[in-house]
Amino acid sequence: MxxxxxxxxxxxxxxxxxxEGWVTTRMDFLVNWARANSLWPMPFGTAxxxxxxxxxxxxxxxxxxxxxxxxxxSPRQADVLICAGRVPFKLAPIIRRIWQQMPQPxxxxxxxxxxxxxxxxxxxxxxxGIDTIIPVDVYVPGCPPRPEGLLYxxxxxxxxxxxxxxxxxxxxxxxxxxxKSQLYIxxxxxxxxxxxxxxxxxxxxxxx
Amino acid sequence: xxxxxVVRTGASSTESEPxxxxxxxxxxxxxxxxxxxxxxxxGAAIKRIxxxxxxxxxxxxxxxxxxVIRWLHDDPSQRYDxxxxxxxxxxxxxxxxxxxxxxxxxxxxRRFLRIKAQxxxxxxxxxASVYDIYKSADWLERECYDMFGIRFTGHPDLxxxxxxxxxxxxxxxxxxxxxxxxxxxxxxxxxxLAQNPEARYSMEELTIADxxxxxxxxxxxxxxxxxxxxx
Numbered sequence: 158m159x160x161x162x163x164x165x166x167x168x169x170x171x172x173x174x175x176x177e178g179w180v181t182t183r184m185d186f187l188v189n190w191a192r193a194n195s196l197w198p199m200p201f202g203t204a205x206x207x208x209x210x211x212x213x214x215x216x217x218x219x220x221x222x223x224x225x226x227x228x229x230x231s232p233r234q235a236d237v238l239i240c241a242g243r244v245p246f247k248l249a250p251i252i253r254r255i256w257q258q259m260p261q262p263x264x265x266x267x268x269x270x271x272x273x274x275x276x277x278x279x280x281x282x283x284x285x286g287i288d289t290i291i292p293v294d295v296y297v298p299g300c301p302p303r304p305e306g307l308l309y310x311x312x313x314x315x316x317x318x319x320x321x322x323x324x325x326x327x328x329x330x331x332x333x334x335x336x337k338s339q340l341y342i343x344x345x346x347x348x349x350x351x352x353x354x355x356x357x358x359x360x361x362x363x364x365x
Numbered sequence: 366x367x368x369x370x371v372v373r374t375g376a377s378s379t380e381s382e383p384x385x386x387x388x389x390x391x392x393x394x395x396x397x398x399x400x401x402x403x404x405x406x407x408g409a410a411i412k413r414i415x416x417x418x419x420x421x422x423x424x425x426x427x428x429x430x431x432x433v434i435r436w437l438h439d440d441p442s443q444r445y446d447x448x449x450x451x452x453x454x455x456x457x458x459x460x461x462x463x464x465x466x467x468x469x470x471x472x473x474x475r476r477f478l479r480i481k482a483q484x485x486x487x488x489x490x491x492x493a494s495v496y497d498i499y500k501s502a503d504w505l506e507r508e509c510y511d512m513f514g515i516r517f518t519g520h521p522d523l524x525x526x527x528x529x530x531x532x533x534x535x536x537x538x539x540x541x542x543x544x545x546x547x548x549x550x551x552x553x554x555x556x557x558l559a560q561n562p563e564a565r566y567s568m569e570e571l572t573i574a575d576x577x578x579x580x581x582x583x584x585x586x587x588x589x590x591x592x593x594x595x596x
Contacts, residue, residue, distance in 0.1 A: 340555060
């Protein structure tokens with residue numbers, strides 16, 4: 158009994174002439190593998206979608222399986238912004254600023270019908286899709302999406318991250334809004350995105 | 366004799382326990398005793414008393430609403446010590462005046478009273494604030510101003526509450542307000558993004574919170590010149 162000294166066979170040699178302990182891979186694969194499996198979400202929960210998001214993070218669905226167990230409540234340390242719920246116009250500059258505060262590389266997930274399109278809230282107070290404020294990588298449909306749906310969206314984002322190439326110029330470019338209007342997509346596109354679809358009733362506006 | 370005295374002294378309560386009334390008729394149920402007291406006290410200022418589903422509604426002249434509510438709060442036989450809501454109603458017919466509604470509750474007497482004042486259209490929508498009587502009227506009146514555009518004269522800090530302060534489209538709960546707002550989506554978004562998300566603190570709030578004195582000197586100077594930012 159007692160402590161045994163490790164035998165000589167357990168020592169790993171890092172001598173270059175030895176082939177043991179070496180793996181060759183592509184740099185992109187290694188970096189993307191590391192990034193995709195350690196996405197730290199910045200939870201931006203404003204409505205019932207946030208409840209499903211919490212359920213996703215809790216033990217039954219266990220977001221930690223995908224390396225996201227650490228909610229980053231500071232945007233400075235976050236990798237992926239998950240907007241769960243409707244965003245009123247009053248919150249528009251806040252989500253914009255949180256997005257700008259996040260360092261590259263960063264991605265965003267629009268969770269649920271309201272964050273993606275405004276949903277049933279086709280009214281004066283709610284932004285018709287957060288893609289009019291910040292760039293969105295993955296849209297998760299549902300009202301609210303089940304945790305499986307969010308997990309599927311996260312796996313899609315991981316696929317996207319794994320397929321990035323560092324040789325692609327512009328992947329990490331920060332999108333700067335137009336300094337005058339603070340919009341980064343043309344107003345006509347925003348108006349088009351904000352148009353109701355489905356069976357919504359058309360309504361005239363009294364001023365342009 | 367209140368409930369605590371009953372427990373303390375062991376005496377039997379003279380008041381009956383509160384029960385939820387059943388089979389209340391739509392109209393014609395017994396009015397709140399405060400209604401008659403109000404009519405005796407204020408006469409013509411109380412225009413009409415209605416009892417709907419057992420709840421008493423008093424239509425009061427807009428000029429004397431503040432006086433009536435102050436009396437309901439202060440008088441020992443009324444003691445309406447809880448203001449649960451201040452809101453307004455606009456009807457679809459354009460001739461019907463806008464109603465401002467106060468929900469008052471008297472906890473000692475277990476009474477509920479709804480006060481309504483009718484503001485005719487076409488005139489400036491102004492009514493006296495009850496902030497001096499109930500501090501809870503602060504945000505309730507701000508919300509009512511934000512949504513209906515009714516100015517509560519005497520309110521110390523009448524700003525928008527739900528919409529941001531530079532909101533230009535009007536008063537959303539008015540009948541002439543289109544559901545999607547007056548401006549196009551891109552213009553709405555442009556104006557929303559132009560607001561400063563840190564311009565949340567007013568001088569009053571900073572003074573009330575006693576945070577103002579703890580701020581750095583340069584920030585205090587900037588704020589005292591009227592700059593509205595919390596950074």
